[in-house]
Amino acid sequence: MLDTHCRKYIQPLIGLGADIAIKLGLDANRVTIIAMLVGVLSGILTALDLNIAGILMLWISGYLDAVDGTIARKTKSSSPFGTVMDITFDRIVEGSVIIGVAYKYSQFSFISLVLAVSIIISMTIFLTTGPLAENKGEKTFYYQAGLAERTEGFVMLSLMILLRERAEVVINIFSGVVLFTAGQRFIEAKKILSKDL
Template identity: 60%
Template sequence: MLDTHCRKYIQPFILGGANILMKLKFSANQVTILALFLGLATGYLVYLDYPFIGLGLLWFSGYLDAVDGTIARTKGSTPFGTVMDITFDRLVEIGIILGMACRYKEFTFILLVLACAIIVSMTIFLVTGTMANKKSEKSFYYQAGLAERSEGFIMFSTMIILGEKAYWVIIIFIVMIVVTVLQRFFEAKKILNN
């Protein structure tokens, strides 16, 4: 939801970072890889009990994730770049979930439920994006929903900050993703049954 409605307000900041990195001769794929490693470090730092350092890396990783898309749209995106971007986003989420599960063993089951909800949401998102004839400024059809990337970062950040008190935040996050699953499912039915 925030990605869809607020991107225009932060795009100048993202474009500034993209311009700097393009002047330094970074490709979109190189920025995607850098964002992956910073994001994966988040889960490890959570596990080691350095949540605030991990949090800083998570948000810098997320910023670079937006910058890589701007670079790709400026220089021309590639299908493999899109595959890398979407796959690496999920790897960062997996890293955070694993870091939380290893640090807070009492959350293992509920974090598994969260991972399952993300899998279902992304499955609908990717299949609809592949099957839909609609295009967006991205290289595939982008289905909006209640829990997009920014909401995910906010919820993961809140989980990291609260640590052992994050149980209800995880539950709320799961509910947000389930609502998104339903939104995307019914939108897919409308789009693909025409």
């Protein structure tokens, strides 16, 4: 939701990062890889109980994840494989933080697993609808907006890290929000694709 409605306000800052990366000779795919590595570091730092550093790395990763797409558009270098990398590496980052939290607080292992499965369900709908729907945006795939998008996920992951042993409520709320988003996307997919039935 925040990504869809607030991106225009932070796009100048993302554009600045893209311009700097381009001047440094970094293409979109390299920035995607750097974003993923920084995000995985976030999960490792979380597991090591270095929570503030973990949150900082998570948000740097998220910023770079936005920068890579802007680089691709500015340099007209968007590619199907770049899209695959971007979406796959986003899940690796989320998974790293979830694993970091579950590792550090074993009492959250089961609900962390429920969260991971919720993300799998929502992303399955997102990824199967995309290729079947007409591409209507500047991205290389059809983008289904929803209650839980990347920024909301980062806020929830940050709260999971920050609240430490009290993170159970956040994890459960995050799972509920992701499943609600999956429902939104499923209903939207039915509307978009019903003409093919």
